[in-house]
Amino acid sequence: MAVRFHNHQRLYKRRKSEIDAAIARVIASGRFDWGDEVPAFEAEFAAWLGAAHAVCVNSGTAALKVALLALDIGPGDEVITVGNTDIASSSSIHHTGARPVWVEIDPVSKCMDVDALRAAITPRTRAILPVDLYGHPADMKAIMAIAREHNLVVVEDACLSLGATIDGQKIGTFADITCFSFAPSKHLGSFGSGGAAVTENADLAEKMRKLSAYGQERARHYTMHGPGGMGGLHHETHGLNERLDEMQAAILRAKLPDLDNMLADRRAQAARYSEGLAGTGINLPQTLPGYGHAWRNYVIEADDRDGLANRLAQRGIATNLTYAPPMHLQPVFADYGISIGSFPVTERAAVRLLGLPIGPQLAMEEIDEVISAIRAVA
Structure with missing residues (x-):
């Protein structure tokens, strides 16, 4: 018997009727951009995690980048992370202008070694980016304690740990911002690419929404794309185009109950x-x-x-x-x-x-x- 790593056809069949209905719903609405699906999925995903705010973007990498930018990480800063993971963790740091600083891992969990973390902190350190490798969470309680001691912010790369827990509490509410991936092979996979940045801080959530959408308030985009037609522009920051699209959000909504x-x-x-x-x-x-x-x-x-x-x-x-x-x-x-x-x-x-x-x-x-x-x- 040949055993494949991925079989997306089987996953589709698990929720075929729900997924087909979601796709048809978006097509019938005619709203492929700035519709109801993204905010609805954000609310449902945050509720599943027990978190306050979820901001959906177009990949886990985008979530990491937007999170770091929202926390004002930039040139001259150092961000402590680990090297035994996908390049997204390090490249997201690089693309803010900051420098990734790798530290050693715990031999059991394969996640960030907290003693190595503490030893790597310098006056240039601004943030910590632990990675929950393979689905095992990093020691977030210790990491958050070290961060608070040194006035640092924490962005957790939880792209591999959706549904993981520490002492019964789901990953998603420990860090300042927690980032997830909805790539097709992840726990909750889209039919393309997607991600989310989750936070308990309403101001950070709003900042990430603006950063991922050209630097404008989301409400302005809804007005611009509504029945009234185009309105004026009002860019409050140097934003990106890192948004999740309506079709992927609808598919993720169909799969979330499973x-x-x-x-x-x-x-x-x-x-x-x-x-x-x-x-x-x-x-x-x-x-x-x-x-x-x-x-x-x-x-x-x-x-x-x-x-x-x-x-x-x-x-x-x-x-x-x-x-x-x-x-x-x-x-x-x-x-x-x-x-x-x-x-x-x-x-x-x-x-x-x-x-x-x-x-x-x-x-x-x-x-x-x-x-x-x-x-x-x-």
Whole structure:
């Protein structure tokens, strides 16, 4: 049995009637821009998180960039983050004019090491950008305490941790701003691209709405695109065009009621993996006490990672490398002059980690097939 990583056709079939109705609703409305779907989804998504405000944008990367800009991060500033993730975290810092400062990771959670964070703070540090890797939250309580101690702001990259919890509280209300992705392969996937920046601060939410929409109040755009036709312009800041479109918002609204079930599928599959792979000698992912993992990825560690991946591929089992090499060793950041050996925990993980198929697009029989294949070739 071949096991693929993604099967978007299956995910579509889970909510086909609801998605079809949502698409038809937008087409019938004739409002592909500045309609009712985006604000409605923002309210529903914030309510699901238990958060006050959600501002939808067109990607998780856009959410990070808009969040940093809303917090006035810019040239001359340093933002502490980690390198064992997608480039979006570091590039969003770069595109504000600030400089990413990478720190070491915790060997269990693979998230930011709080002792390394504390040691990296300088007079130029303005913000902290932790990443909830693979669905395991960073130590947000400790990170927020350090931030408040040093008068820093926190933007949490939660693009992989939608539905995760710390002591029963959902990710989304710990940081000053929490950013999520709605890319097709994420927990709640659009049919293109999307993201959201979530905050408890009404002023920050309004600032992000303006930044993501040409620097104007949203109400002005609705007036301009309404039956009365074009009105005048009133740009209050140097904004961007980073908005979520109506079609994607409608699709996300159709899928949101299934999010709890999809998260339950991920957790059940992760439990099956952990049970089925016990005793193989492969290092399995762990969840620290008090944390609820969202299992965007199920990532194992193996000394012969590449050999294992090749043997699984011969059996039709898809795997993926997980953010390797890390950002400090990527060519785009070569001018930073950071050499191999600078972050040994991060670098060791990068050459040993291997992602296995997981998600509601898969049947449990396929998870069992992966387990059987690993037990045969590991």
